[in-house]
Amino acid sequence: MSASLTLFHSPASPFVRKVLVLLHETGQLDKVQLQAASLSPVSPDAAVNACNPAGKIPALRLPDGQALYDSRVILDYLDQQHAGEPLIPREGPARWRRLTLAALADAILDAAVLSRYESVARPEDKRWDGWLDGQRQKIERSLAYFENEASEELQGRFDIAAIGVACVFGYLDFRFADWDWRSRYPKLAAWYADAAKRPSMQSTQPA
Numbered sequence: 560m561s562a563s564l565t566l567f568h569s570p571a572s573p574f575v576r577k578v579l580v581l582l583h584e585t586g587q588l589d590k591v592q593l594q595a596a597s598l599s600p601v602s603p604d605a606a607v608n609a610c611n612p613a614g615k616i617p618a619l620r621l622p623d624g625q626a627l628y629d630s631r632v633i634l635d636y637l638d639q640q641h642a643g644e645p646l647i648p649r650e651g652p653a654r655w656r657r658l659t660l661a662a663l664a665d666a667i668l669d670a671a672v673l674s675r676y677e678s679v680a681r682p683e684d685k686r687w688d689g690w691l692d693g694q695r696q697k698i699e700r701s702l703a704y705f706e707n708e709a710s711e712e713l714q715g716r717f718d719i720a721a722i723g724v725a726c727v728f729g730y731l732d733f734r735f736a737d738w739d740w741r742s743r744y745p746k747l748a749a750w751y752a753d754a755a756k757r758p759s760m761q762s763t764q765p766a
């Protein structure tokens with residue numbers, strides 16, 4: 560099958576990775592051609608801007624030219640394009656629970672990516688430690704919630720919530736390797752040790 564969808568991507572973006580993992584898990588990789596995007600908050604990518612006025616990736620261009628963004632919308636769209644069991648429950652309490660867990664994973668990613676930009680993109684004399692601490696607290700609070708309240712819910716099906724959390728740990732290991740989150744969140748560490756072995760995770764490692 561020739562690819563009919565265009566995904567603007569960067570191999571470092573954990574939000575793009577969620578999309579690639581879902582494509583892999585649902586057997587849809589061949590529907591998508593990747594278009595590399597090179598961007599930061601201060602150096603936009605014109606092709607991405609033309610697709611998504613917010614200038615953010617992932618953005619997905621459909622065959623009719625319509626653009627979809629952000630990652631949540633793209634994941635929802637792609638999950639409705641395959642014949643297998645949905646990775647986002649279509650209805651009922653499970654839908655809202657899994658989407659809420661996925662949103663919490665996204666909130667961790669937002670805080671981690673902002674922290675990364677603050678630490679490497681912002682000029683040193685303009686960095687604000689208090690703001691970085693605030694992002695770190697959001698991340699630790701949310702990880703503690705997953706560890707204490709939701710780790711059992713990650714077992715079983717590798718769905719929208721599990722994909723989000725797995726991409727969180729992939730990004731923390733990639734950009735914050737010295738954080739040693741495994742010693743503070745042992746249940747999550749045990750879960751991720753298996754999740755990270757999935758072909759969809761192995762083939763989408765950040766670079």
Ligand code: BEZ
Nearest residue numbers: 569571572573672675734
């Ligand atoms: C990163 O380099 O950490 C990054 C790149 C693109 C999007 C988000 C994060």
